[in-house]
Amino acid sequence: MKSTIIIFLVFLISLTAQSQLVINELDSDSDSIDDLEFVEIKSNTPNFNLDGYVIVFFNGSNSGGNKSYLTFDLSGYTTDINGLLLMGSSQVSPVPQYIIYPNLIQNGADAVAIYQAAFTDFPEGTLATQTNLIDALVYDTSDPDDTTLMSLLGETVQINEDENNNKDFESIQLNNDGVTYTVTTPTPRQLNDGMGIILxxxxxxxxxxxxxxxxxxxxxxxxxxxxxxxxxxxxxxxxxxxxxxxxxxxxxxxxxxxxxxxxxxxxxxxxxxxxxxxxxxxxxxxxxxxxxxxxxxxxxxxxDNDYVISSWGTPTNPTYGTVANTKPGGYYAAIDGLSNTNLTNALQGIIAEEGVVRAQTYADVIDILKEADQNPENSNEVWLVYLEIPRPKLDFQTTSNNVGTWNREHTYPRSRAGYFSIDDDDFADGKDIFWNTTADSLRHGNSDAHALRAVDGPENSSRNNQHYGQYTGPQNTQGSFKGDVARSVLYMAIRYNGLEIVNGFPENGAGELGDLATLLDWHRNDPPDDYEMNRNNVVYEWQKNRNPFIDYPELVEYIWGNEVGSTWENPLSVDDVNENAISVYPNPSSGSIFVTGIKSQFSLSVYNITGQKLNTLDAISSEEIQLNLPSGIYLIQLKTGQQQYTKKLIIQ
Structure with missing residues (x-):
């Protein structure tokens, strides 16, 4: 008899505990970005301890399959003096006791439920169940009833938050009868009937x-x-x-x-x-x-007003020859003297070398871009491709609202390339943790920083996956990005098997991006500047490979342009050789120069900024040298005996 009484008392206690908690209010669709959505729990007694309870959200869509997509452990929380616990983002007012990220709660047909269970009992993808269920609410925003979800949770009604055609400014609220609901103006942290203690x-x-x-x-x-x-x-x-x-x-x-x-x-x-x-x-x-x-x-x-200003210019105010190329000695030795497929295969062997080249996570790319795309005029900003303006590094997009933010632009769009993110891509684990990668590792193109740029959020959406040529950038900009994006996608075509740059605008070709003619034109008319060389150096420190078309722009002609079939010879190194004793002046020049600091006769060779030799002549120190060059930036190689020096020259 005593055992029977104990069992009955335990049963009554269990019923009492279960009757303590209900879903009191739900706002699943608060505004355009859903940063004011919330769910409110109510206990029959104030200051109720929620240890051992969880709240679970179920997805009633066809793809969701009436399974869980979010679970929150309520242990450590108590309801307030009115018996309420509010869960929502920090944007909700009054501020919730339980803060969650905005835009997490789906709009329906879906459900939210309270269980007396462990957090581990509801991993993502758990089918809705009545086991250990305390209370549930099946809801929608003008969606058909999900009768299967209602049956799984033992519910007979599905509440429409949009029944008054005002879902963005109304919530579902439990009435005092504990059974029916009213859809009306949200009342977070307040009893739905307006009673209780006013805080x-x-x-x-x-x-x-x-x-x-x-x-x-x-x-x-x-x-x-x-x-x-x-x-x-x-x-x-x-x-x-x-x-x-x-x-x-x-x-x-x-x-x-x-x-x-x-x-x-x-x-x-x-x-x-x-x-x-x-x-x-x-x-x-x-x-x-x-x-x-x-x-x-x-x-x-x-x-911070102590930001650093770099010695080189922005893409709209470029400088040349200031940033030293950090490629290791002999980095491109394997391509010397080759042509056609031998050249491209050898080049791919360098920039996709297994055991040397590294692949980082997509989250790591944020840190890479903060360094590689840093605004030369303010170290606390990034420079936005396409818009050609700076933006604070702090303004990286973290919600669905992309206005005023920056994010990561795939110059070779994901949908055209076929690469994608995996779960591990969400973790920034630093420079020294990486994946092994090969030329066949196309998925790693998703996080290849040579082809990712800091970009204005809405402009990224505007470009979408358009081919270059279809997309030519915003109006009233200089187009300083054109050569940069051309070299980045040409790099991708060599780096990864399965990608190709083609003429025209193919719409059904997987792994094809256009337009080749446009990109060649952009490359030729916007040569690499110091900004681009610096980002090449930065990405090399992370990935251990370089974009060869920044180091040697003329290579583009030997693979896609007017030198196809010709034998490539590694050109003059343009690494900075600073010899204070040698001077080329005036600089800038109107066409004639003087060279001082070399005692004997020397040879002078002129190269354009892409490394193409234009002329060679012999000269004597301090004599006037007529160059007859159009306006532009050039490299002057001076040779005497076994020594050679390189200087930058501007012709006005």
Whole structure:
């Protein structure tokens, strides 16, 4: 008899626990980017411990198969004084106790459910079940009923969040009967019937969202109602590299009895060190129990005024010959004296050499581009291909909203090449962790930084997968990107088997990109500059291979252009040889020059910037030398005995 009573009591306790929790409110479709979506749980008693519970989201689409796509462990959380736990992004107001990323909750037909279970019981792809189920809500936004999902969860109705044709500004709310629902204006962190204890909302405000090192600014904290007694709380600004060494000011504050606000001044320290732009985050701490945060985790951009300016120019204001080529000695030795397929095969053997060349993750590319595409005029910015403007490195796109952000542009589009991402591509694991790769490793083209550029988000979408020639860039730009993207996709055609650059605009050819004639024209009219040489050097440090068409632009002609079939001979090295004793002047010149610092007779050879020899003549130091060259940038090779020197010359 005693055993029967114990079992009955355990059963009653179990029923009581299960009746404690319900899905109280759901906003699955809040606006265009869904950064205000949330789900709210309600317990019958306040301050209910949620240890041992999980909340699971199920995908009711054909592809989702009524299986789980998100699971959150509720252990460590409790409901508030009104029995509520709000889950949503930091953009929701009042601020949720449980912060999740924005734009995670799908719009339906889908479901959300509470289980008394372990997080590990619901790996992604778990079929909806009633085992250990506490409560469930099947919902949609004007979608057909998913009767299978309802049956799996033991539900008989599917609630339409869009029943009033206003889904972006309404939520599904459980009525007091615990059975029916109302679709109306969202009420996060409040009981749906408007009852309960009204908490005093606290908001954070600043006059701006961006400050420079050395600035002083105020942070004001304001409550909705004046406090009946002194109320103290704190906040932090720490975030990643931004910490207490970067500012001074009081971070423990008190709102005095009868008042509803307090202000503190923060002094940003100008440390004369380039740490890069940083984000400080205002985050509340030790909030009184009768307060509720209306906003929190407020981001402030701290602009570092100690940025570095490089010695070379941007693509729209290019310089030449300033950045030294860092290719190892003999790097291209294997292609010397070859032609046709022998030349391309040998070139591929260099830039796709197994055991030497490395493949990095797609996430690593973000770090590569921050270095390779750094704005020469400000080290805290990247230079955007196509738009030809800088953008802060901090503005990398992390949500579905790409306006004002930058992301990664595949110059050889994924859809035309056939490469793709895998799960491991989502992890940035650094320069020294990499995949082995070969010429047949086409998938690694997805993260090959020689063919990825920092790009404006909307412009990336605008280009989409158009062939070059179809896409010619935004209006009212210089087109400084044209030679760069031409050389990047020509590199890809040699680096990976299965890719080809062709004439025209093929729409059904897998592994084909056009237009070859356009790209050759772009290459010839926009030769490599210092910016491009620097990015070649940077990518080499990560991938251990180079883009040969930046190092030797004339190679393009021997593979696709007017020298096809001719024998390639490795041209004059244009590595920087700085001999202070030798001077070529005037520089810039109008057509004639003088050379000083060489005592004996010497030979002078003139090369264009692509390495093509134009003329050779003998000369004597200090005599006038007539070159008769059109305006442009040239390389002058001076030879005397066994020594040779290279100088850059500008003809106006």
């Amino acid at each position: 005093n909302g606290l908001s954070i405000s600043t006059t701006a969202t961006q400050y420079e090192e050395g600035d002083t600014f105020d942070i004001t904290f304001t409550t909705e109602n004046a406090v009946a007694q002194d109320q103290s709380f704190g906040f932090t600004l720490n975030n990643a590299g931004f910490d207490a060494a970067d500012f001074t000011g009081n971070t423990t504050l008190t709102i005095l009895n009868g008042n509803n606000s307090v202000t503190t001044s923060i002094q940003l320290i100008d440390d004369a060190i380039d740490e890069g732009d940083e984000i400080a985050v205002i985050q509340l701490t030790n909030l009184p129990t009768d307060f509720i945060a209306l906003n929190d985790q407020i981001e402030l951009r701290i602009v």
